Structure formats: structure tokens, C-alpha cells
Amino acid sequence: QSALTQPASVSGSPGQSITISCTGTSSDVGGYNYVSWYQQHPGKAPKLVIFDVSDRPSGVSNRFSGSKSGNTASLTISGLQAEDEADYYCSSYTSNSTVIFGGGTKLTIL
Amino acid sequence: EVQLVESGGDLVQPGGSLRLSCAASEFTFSSYWMSWVRQAPGKGLEWVANINHDGSEKYYVDSVKGRFTISRDNAKNSLYLQMNSLRAEDTAIYYCATYYSGSYNALGSWGQGTLVTVSP
Numbered sequence: 001q002s003a004l005t006q007p008a009s010v011s012g013s014p015g016q017s018i019t020i021s022c023t024g025t026s027s028d029v030g031g032y033n034y035v036s037w038y039q040q041h042p043g044k045a046p047k048l049v050i051f052d053v054s055d056r057p058s059g060v061s062n063r064f065s066g067s068k069s070g071n072t073a074s075l076t077i078s079g080l081q082a083e084d085e086a087d088y089y090c091s092s093y094t095s096n097s098t099v100i101f102g103g104g105t106k107l108t109i110l
Numbered sequence: 111e112v113q114l115v116e117s118g119g120d121l122v123q124p125g126g127s128l129r130l131s132c133a134a135s136e137f138t139f140s141s142y143w144m145s146w147v148r149q150a151p152g153k154g155l156e157w158v159a160n161i162n163h164d165g166s167e168k169y170y171v172d173s174v175k176g177r178f179t180i181s182r183d184n185a186k187n188s189l190y191l192q193m194n195s196l197r198a199e200d201t202a203i204y205y206c207a208t209y210y211s212g213s214y215n216a217l218g219s220w221g222q223g224t225l226v227t228v229s230p
Contacts, residue, residue: 003154036213089155
């Protein structure tokens with residue numbers, strides 16, 4: 001199964017908002033409300049920032065929000081801060097009872 | 111705070127075997143699904159396998175089916191990944207992770223990872 005499709009990179013200035021898309025199929029993203037988003041800084045383990053499409057784990061800033069339309073999920077980060085610069089990955093449950101990740105998006109703060 | 115500590119990563123020749131371990135603490139290990147996720151050098155995340163709370167359900171990515179086996183010992187609060195017939199493309203940092211409480215599919219806590227290198 002191919003990875004979910006994410007843009008390789010996005011960028012934004014401090015204070016601005018950016019959106020990262022994650023496109024799958026009806027067998028994964030479109031079929032279930034089990035999309036998660038992870039933030040990974042260099043040399044660190046991933047950190048969960050959004051689960052079940054739009055829920056935030058405790059302790060995660062409300063600047064992070066998620067949504068889904070059809071086979072595409074999106075992560076929006078508002079009020080960009082320097083510490084948001086990282087790689088971001090989406091993932092989804094699949095119809096085979098497995099998990100699939102996106103290829104990752106590098107967020108650069110200008 | 112959930113603690114997950116992986117071990118067992120090493121340099122191994124193609125065709126060789128390796129067993130990874132993940133020691134869990136500070137949560138009720140026996141109640142949670144667990145996963146292994148890997149990341150090749152400079153590449154993205156790839157889910158490898160997961161296992162339900164009592165070990166009766168196991169799922170794998172196609173590329174490791176028949177070669178890798180996920181297991182757990184709830185008495186020892188430990189997760190394992192037996193890797194056989196290793197290939198160069200299995201070279202990666204391997205993370206163990208547990209699901210975020212209340213979610214179905216979100217990995218809320220991760221270990222620091224252990225490096226597996228498959229090379230002659």
C-alpha cells in the first residue's frame with residue numbers, strides 16, 4: 001500500500017497560518033475518522049498533535065487543528081512560532097486493520 | 111508519565127536475525143495495544159506492526175510479513191519484535207509506541223528508538 005500523499009515542504013512567517021494536506025483513499029483517510037498527525041523535530045521521537053481527525057491531546061497548543069473532507073485530511077497551524085519548525089506526518093487506520101503514514105512535510109519558518 | 115525504552119538494535123548482516131525489546135513503565139501495559147514504527151535514515155515514518163492487549167491480534171505491513179513477529183509479555187511489561195531474514199532496506203531506527211488513551215489509532219507515547227543496521 002502506498003504512503004498517504006503530503007506536500008514535501010511548506011513554509012510560513014511567524015504569526016501566519018499554514019495548512020498541510022494528506023491525501024489517501026476511501027480505504028483509509030476517507031473511510032474512517034482515525035487520522036492522526038505527528039510532529040517530529042530532528043533527532044527526536046515523533047509527538048502526537050492531532051488524533052481522530054480533529055482532537056488535540058492534552059498539552060498540545062490550540063494553535064494546532066485538524067479537519068477532513070473526503071479522502072483528504074488537513075492540519076492547520078495558526079500563529080506560527082519558531083518552535084513549530086519540524087517535520088509533520090499524517091497517519092490513518094486502513095481497511096486492512098493496518099496503519100499507514102504519509103511521506104512527511106517539512107515546515108520551515110521564514 | 112509513560113516510559114518506553116527500546117533496546118536490541120545492532121549491526122547485522124543481510125539474512126541475519128535480531129530481537130528488539132521495549133520495556134514499558136508508568137502505565138497499565140496489559141491494557142493497551144502496542145506498535146512498532148520504523149524510520150530509515152533521512153526518510154519518513156513507516157508503521158511496522160501492532161499487537162492487541164493480550165497478544166491475540168497482530169497486524170503487519172506487507173514488507174515484513176513472514177519475516178517479523180511482534181509479541182508481548184504482560185507479566186514483564188515488555189514488547190518484542192523478532193526480525194528474521196533481514197534486508198538492507200530494514201535499516202532504520204525502530205520505535206515502540208503505545209496508543210493515546212481514548213483513541214483508536216493514535217500513537218500517544220513513543221520510545222527514543224533503537225538503531226538497526228543491516229549491512230555486510
